[in-house]
Amino acid sequence: MLHRSGRQPSNVFPTRRPAHHQLANGARPAKRRSYVAVYAASRTNSIKLFSPSKINLFLRVVRRREDGYHDLASLFHVIDLGDEMEFSTSPYATSDTLSCSDPTIPSDDSNLVIKALNLYRRKTLQTMYFNVQLNKRVPHGAGLGGGSGNAATTLYAANRLLGSPASNEDLLEWSGEIGSDISVFFSNGAAYCTGRGEVVEDVATPVPLDTPMLLVKPPVGLSTPKIFKSLDLARRSTADPRGLLAEIATAKGVDQAAAVNDLEQPAFDNLPELAALKQRLIDTGNFRSVFMTGSGSTIVCYGSDSVPAFLKEEQYKDLFISPARLITRKEGGWYTHSGLWAEQQ
Ligand code: C5P
Numbered sequence: 001m002l003h004r005s006g007r008q009p010s011n012v013f014p015t016r017r018p019a020h021h022q023l024a025n026g027a028r029p030a031k032r033r034s035y036v037a038v039y040a041a042s043r044t045n046s047i048k049l050f051s052p053s054k055i056n057l058f059l060r061v062v063r064r065r066e067d068g069y070h071d072l073a074s075l076f077h078v079i080d081l082g083d084e085m086e087f088s089t090s091p092y093a094t095s096d097t098l099s100c101s102d103p104t105i106p107s108d109d110s111n112l113v114i115k116a117l118n119l120y121r122r123k124t125l126q127t128m129y130f131n132v133q134l135n136k137r138v139p140h141g142a143g144l145g146g147g148s149g150n151a152a153t154t155l156y157a158a159n160r161l162l163g164s165p166a167s168n169e170d171l172l173e174w175s176g177e178i179g180s181d182i183s184v185f186f187s188n189g190a191a192y193c194t195g196r197g198e199v200v201e202d203v204a205t206p207v208p209l210d211t212p213m214l215l216v217k218p219p220v221g222l223s224t225p226k227i228f229k230s231l232d233l234a235r236r237s238t239a240d241p242r243g244l245l246a247e248i249a250t251a252k253g254v255d256q257a258a259a260v261n262d263l264e265q266p267a268f269d270n271l272p273e274l275a276a277l278k279q280r281l282i283d284t285g286n287f288r289s290v291f292m293t294g295s296g297s298t299i300v301c302y303g304s305d306s307v308p309a310f311l312k313e314e315q316y317k318d319l320f321i322s323p324a325r326l327i328t329r330k331e332g333g334w335y336t337h338s339g340l341w342a343e344q345q
Contacts, residue, residue: 047086049085049334050153053079053082053149054076055213055294055298055300056076058239058291059260060244061263075244077189079144080324082137082149083134085154089130096130098132101135117132120174126165142294143292145182148181152171171186183198187202188328188329189326206245206252211302212323214300214304218273218297219318256291264278264292267297280310286304286308287304289303325341
């Protein structure tokens, strides 16, 4: 049956496979399997997407909740350090398959990509399974929300491949069930987030998108639950988060005084070298501000993407270093790389 638009919606699949012809002698025709294969292939659809990450331009922890989480007030921004993902529908498959360029990342249902597909099927009552190829560039334990970006990209891709039965608002709302940092990717790219991080208020990007930034991350990652647990509430900033938002918008950029992250204290207590690295980056005078993103361990150097000479010292040889830019997306579309710096291979 044709959809009223005259176009066959791509989320309509037959509930029963076509009956196979029987020959007069009761045998099946020799080409039976190839019919199914051709039919399945004709229903296979694929899409390649950029899977972005995020930074927090400021992050205030408002309170510790009874459920163990923390209420935040944070200006999140999507950035163009990202992974490559390719999705294809897998008609007649009975499970999803995920292959990842990084063999240390689990590809079972503990992975946020598989969790996102399970969530999508549960919410939409779709039955389709998918093959996913993930080429990782974003480090983990970094405070960059790389896994969350993969989950958001997965929800968007699955929905696109099945004819977009869910709205952006649906995807945003559902994503909060599998992680706190996923919802932000369903904003336009700049969002003031509260609650666990899943309450998203779209804001006009308060700073120029082409501001160069350099991301610097020591090889040691930090565990988000551990960092939240070792936060000493008495040592938090007292800055009003809406005030920080206004300050950044007025200054059209992030000055050091506005680059507040309440999670720096527990991260620096756990990893004193990170505090020293931040200080050395500030001391170069190269950057408008230097701050940690999320629960670390990435330090964002805002205002330049030139690599300071001291990072060539032996002690820093294993650092992850990458330029980055803030990015936004158009309504209904997905994020793409800014094209303002060459991606690492
Ligand atoms: O929600 P998500 O799985 O990303 O969070 C990982 C962990 O980080 C949580 O289990 C919790 O310990 C901590 N967390 C928190 N408050 C938040 C977000 C995360 O305490 N707002």
